[in-house]
Amino acid sequence: MRLLFVEDSKRLQDSVGRGLRKAGYALDVTGDGNEGLWFAESNSYDTIILDLMLPGLDGLTVLRRLREQENNAPVLILTAKDTVEDRVRGLGLGADDYLIKPFAFEELLARIQALCRRRYARKNALVVIGDLEIDTVARTVKQAGRNVDLTPREFMLLEYLAARRGEVISRSEIEAHIYSDSVDLISNVVDSAICSLRRKICPGNARPLIHTRRGMGYILEIDPR
Amino acid sequence: MNSIRRRLTVGLLTGFCVLWASAGAGLYLNLRAGLLAEFDATLLARAQALSALTRQEKGNVELDFPGELIPGFERGRPVDYFQMWRADGTTLEQSPSLEGNQLSYQAGVAETPRYSDLTLPDGLPGRSVSLRFIPQGSEEAPDVPPAQGAETSVVLAVALHRTGLDHRLNLLVTTLLVVGGLLAVATGFGVPAVVRRGLSPLDGLAEQAATIDVASLQLRFPTADLPAELLPICGRLNELLARLQASFERERQFSADLAHELRTPIAELRSLAEVALKWPEEPAATTRALQETLEIALQMDSIVTGLLTLARCEAGLQQRSCASIRVAALLEEIWEALADPARRKQLAVSWDVAEDAWVETDPAMFRSILTNLLANAVEYSPEGGSIHVRFETGDAPWQITVSNTVDNITPAEVPHLFERFWRRDPARSSCIHNGLGLALTRAFAASLGLEVNAQLTASNTLTLTVRAESASVRSTSSR
Numbered sequence: 025m026r027l028l029f030v031e032d033s034k035r036l037q038d039s040v041g042r043g044l045r046k047a048g049y050a051l052d053v054t055g056d057g058n059e060g061l062w063f064a065e066s067n068s069y070d071t072i073i074l075d076l077m078l079p080g081l082d083g084l085t086v087l088r089r090l091r092e093q094e095n096n097a098p099v100l101i102l103t104a105k106d107t108v109e110d111r112v113r114g115l116g117l118g119a120d121d122y123l124i125k126p127f128a129f130e131e132l133l134a135r136i137q138a139l140c141r142r143r144y145a146r147k148n149a150l151v152v153i154g155d156l157e158i159d160t161v162a163r164t165v166k167q168a169g170r171n172v173d174l175t176p177r178e179f180m181l182l183e184y185l186a187a188r189r190g191e192v193i194s195r196s197e198i199e200a201h202i203y204s205d206s207v208d209l210i211s212n213v214v215d216s217a218i219c220s221l222r223r224k225i226c227p228g229n230a231r232p233l234i235h236t237r238r239g240m241g242y243i244l245e246i247d248p249r
Numbered sequence: 250m251n252s253i254r255r256r257l258t259v260g261l262l263t264g265f266c267v268l269w270a271s272a273g274a275g276l277y278l279n280l281r282a283g284l285l286a287e288f289d290a291t292l293l294a295r296a297q298a299l300s301a302l303t304r305q306e307k308g309n310v311e312l313d314f315p316g317e318l319i320p321g322f323e324r325g326r327p328v329d330y331f332q333m334w335r336a337d338g339t340t341l342e343q344s345p346s347l348e349g350n351q352l353s354y355q356a357g358v359a360e361t362p363r364y365s366d367l368t369l370p371d372g373l374p375g376r377s378v379s380l381r382f383i384p385q386g387s388e389e390a391p392d393v394p395p396a397q398g399a400e401t402s403v404v405l406a407v408a409l410h411r412t413g414l415d416h417r418l419n420l421l422v423t424t425l426l427v428v429g430g431l432l433a434v435a436t437g438f439g440v441p442a443v444v445r446r447g448l449s450p451l452d453g454l455a456e457q458a459a460t461i462d463v464a465s466l467q468l469r470f471p472t473a474d475l476p477a478e479l480l481p482i483c484g485r486l487n488e489l490l491a492r493l494q495a496s497f498e499r500e501r502q503f504s505a506d507l508a509h510e511l512r513t514p515i516a517e518l519r520s521l522a523e524v525a526l527k528w529p530e531e532p533a534a535t536t537r538a539l540q541e542t543l544e545i546a547l548q549m550d551s552i553v554t555g556l557l558t559l560a561r562c563e564a565g566l567q568q569r570s571c572a573s574i575r576v577a578a579l580l581e582e583i584w585e586a587l588a589d590p591a592r593r594k595q596l597a598v599s600w601d602v603a604e605d606a607w608v609e610t611d612p613a614m615f616r617s618i619l620t621n622l623l624a625n626a627v628e629y630s631p632e633g634g635s636i637h638v639r640f641e642t643g644d645a646p647w648q649i650t651v652s653n654t655v656d657n658i659t660p661a662e663v664p665h666l667f668e669r670f671w672r673r674d675p676a677r678s679s680c681i682h683n684g685l686g687l688a689l690t691r692a693f694a695a696s697l698g699l700e701v702n703a704q705l706t707a708s709n710t711l712t713l714t715v716r717a718e719s720a721s722v723r724s725t726s727s728r
Contacts, residue, residue: 033513033516035517035521035541035545036513036516036517036520038541039517039520039521040520040524042524042528043520043523043524043527046524046527046528104509104512104513104516105509106508106509106512124512125512125513125515126512126515126516126518126519126520127516127519127520128519128523129519129520129523129524130523
């Protein structure tokens with residue numbers, strides 16, 4: 025999942041950014057409103073975390089412009105402004121969630137996960153595909169009752185594939201949603217990750233769940249046509 | 250409960266009761282005295298009539314009247330009685346109505362009539378008059394006084410039934426009691442109603458006061474149509490409410506400012522700690538995190554200290570002292586810390602401050618004011634800009650102006666410069682300033698009786714002026 029974090033506090037950029045990356049999210053960070061708007065217009069984000077008091081362009085203006093452009097990326101407002109009027113204004117302009125500083129990092133993570141699920145029209149935190157069970161809250165995976173040990177990045181990849189179950193997902197889409205710009209996109213990092221994931225969730229290749237569509241991408245399904 | 254209404258009601262009721270009772274008693278006594286006087290006059294007239302009919306001749310006293318002329322003294326349905334005694338106390342004559350009974354003889358009675366109440370022989374209450382007189386001479390020569398040594402005085406007592414008088418007095422008492430009772434009942438109903446009506450403006454005030462709480466301090470007591478006695482109270486209450494509202498507003502603003510300004514550093518601190526605990530890193534990164542933690546703590550300390558100083562200053566609790574300060578020396582001292590940043594920004598700095606200019610004021614607050622003004626000038630001057638510091642005397646005893654070029658401030662923003670936490674950049678991304686410098690400058694200046702203001706000229710020069718109206722200055726020669 026790819027996130028955009030627009031926050032002018034350098035310290036929050038560093039600490040929250042590090043936490044989100046450690047949690048497996050691909051993350052773009054900026055401290056300027058204009059730059060944040062540009063990022064949001066140029067990329068498809070699974071969630072945008074937006075501060076309100078920003079240099080350049082304030083958060084509410086960024087949000088309004090995004091909604092005017094019919095950009096439906098989920099937006100979580102993360103701000104020190106705590107009055108009811110502020111919340112109503114933010115949510116009224118199209119924000120999907122509102123979190124007031126100071127916040128618990130775990131709560132921020134949970135809200136981001138909920139927004140990501142909602143983006144793919146999924147309400148249940150538990151995704152079941154055949155004998156594969158993905159708990160998007162506990163961030164655990166079980167297959168036929170046994171725990172599957174995945175790295176955060178692998179989990180994120182599996183969650184993204186499961187979120188778009190039955191759809192063919194191109195490499196570029198995976199790159200855009202799972203990897204940050206720092207990754208060399210010319211490399212075969214996606215193929216390697218898919219290969220690693222397959223080994224873990226389909227050890228014997230008896231009944232593969234991740235299928236390759238040559239020249240198109242990958243699809244997660246029990247028995248795709 | 251100590252209640253004005255109760256005290257007024259009890260007081261008025263008691264007062265009215267005493268008044269009605271006194272009036273009733275006074276009226277009764279007055280009327281009784283009148284009736285009694287009228288009765289006594291009748292009694293005396295009877296006695297005088299009898300005395301006029303009494304004759305004395307040669308030492309013999311005779312009543313010269315036939316009983317039928319004064320039928321009231323006859324038997325039958327007697328209503329009047331009389332008895333006459335010689336000077337030695339022997340009965341000379343008595344009315345048949347006495348039927349052998351005696352009226353009481355009062356030997357020492359004087360010439361003036363003496364009245365007394367008694368029980369008459371028929372057992373009914375009566376009233377008598379006794380008088381001593383010397384009967385006139387014989388009928389043939391009534392104007393001839395008895396011979397010297399032959400004259401003798403007699404005592405006459407006349408008594409009348411007083412049943413009629415007592416009946417009238419009883420009727421009077423009954424009437425007065427009934428009227429008094431009715432007045433008491435009317436007073437019992439009337440006084441509380443009048444008191445209630447009279448105190449209704451007070452009740453209105455009390456009701457309105459009961460509705461005032463922290464959330465409604467903007468309310469004021471209406472003074473229109475208010476009794477004159479309550480106007481000063483309402484006026485004072487309204488002033489008190491205004492002061493309370495301002496005080497609460499300051500406190501609320503202080504809390505809101507503090508909460509808002511601390512939210513971001515606390516969020517930084519919390520996320521830093523939570524992420525570090527969740528994903529521990531190598532020692533070098535931990536050291537960096539601790540360093541950041543310290544910076545955040547210092548930033549929060551700066552905010553809290555600044556706000557508390559401001560609050561103390563605004564509440565007039567800041568300690569003040571007074572000393573003579575050489576302005577040029579103080580400016581030089583302050584500038585030492587700002588010279589490097591000014592050099593880095595290639596600012597052209599000029600001074601117009603007399604070497605021997607002195608002011609007498611609080612040294613700590615004055616230093617803080619000048620430090621804020623100079624730091625502000627260095628911070629907000631663009632690269633290659635200029636700063637000019639001038640100390641002068643003119644209309645005011647003295648004033649210091651710090652002017653610097655600016656390129657990012659509009660005239661509309663100038664009035665906000667002294668507001669706490671106001672920063673041109675709403676994002677407040679900079680951790681260097683806490684947004685309290687100029688607010689503190691104004692508060693310190695006000696505390697010292699100085700005036701501070703800002704002006705933006707058309708040439709994009711921002712001038713901050715500190716003006717003294719009463720502080721002294723010893724020399725103003727220019728350096």
